[in-house]
Amino acid sequence: MPKDQVLGPDAIAARLADLPGWREADGWIIRTYRTHSWKGTLMVINAVGHLAEAAWHHPDLTASYAWVEVRLTTHSAKGLTEKDFALAKKIEDVVGWQPGLEGGALEGTPSDPRFAYIKHDR
Template sequence: MSAREKQKTFSEEEAAARLAAELPHWFVEGGWIRRRYRTSSWKGTLMVINAVGHLAEAAWHHPDITASYAWVEVRLMSHDAKGITERDFALARKIEEVIGWQPGLEGGALEGTPTDDLRFAYIKHDKPKA
């Protein structure tokens, strides 16, 4: 589907149901799908913003981002469709995959950021929802 073709928009109820099933840390509010990432410092905040920025530019689908010292909120809505579309869910999944990546849990060659030394902490990973 080209960007010029009409895309299906999801109601807030449809989007909320989809998020509950696919992206449980995301929520719907005010016509956007949203996610707030907690960070340990300004360094972590900037790292999240830059990672989201890279993914959004590569996807050519740009979120609204609000940030403070220890958090970043990402908001997705397809402006051209005037609502939440499949593009928003697709980019949210990719953002979640990249920001939530914890290589130390995979048991491979990459050990991941030390969790016992706060000098290196940057993302406060959410525990999986039951």
């Protein structure tokens, strides 16, 4: 399937099944990341910005003190395409990463609220 072909409702539902926390509304896929503070919000915005720029596919972002909403659609195709789901997956992998759960050399952020920044929903 060409990467700019608009996906139908069944294909969208199938791809969303692999992206917990994401939903479809009005031709967009949307995810809200909850953070502990403005610091966490900025970290999410910067991570998403880096990934979007590297992918050359740009989301709409809305932010407040303790949350960031990421909205993806392919404007040139006027709908949802493989590009949107590929970028959503990469964003989810990076923003949702919890190295402390992997048991490797990286222990992850402490549970102390002074250092927490993302409110993981899994």
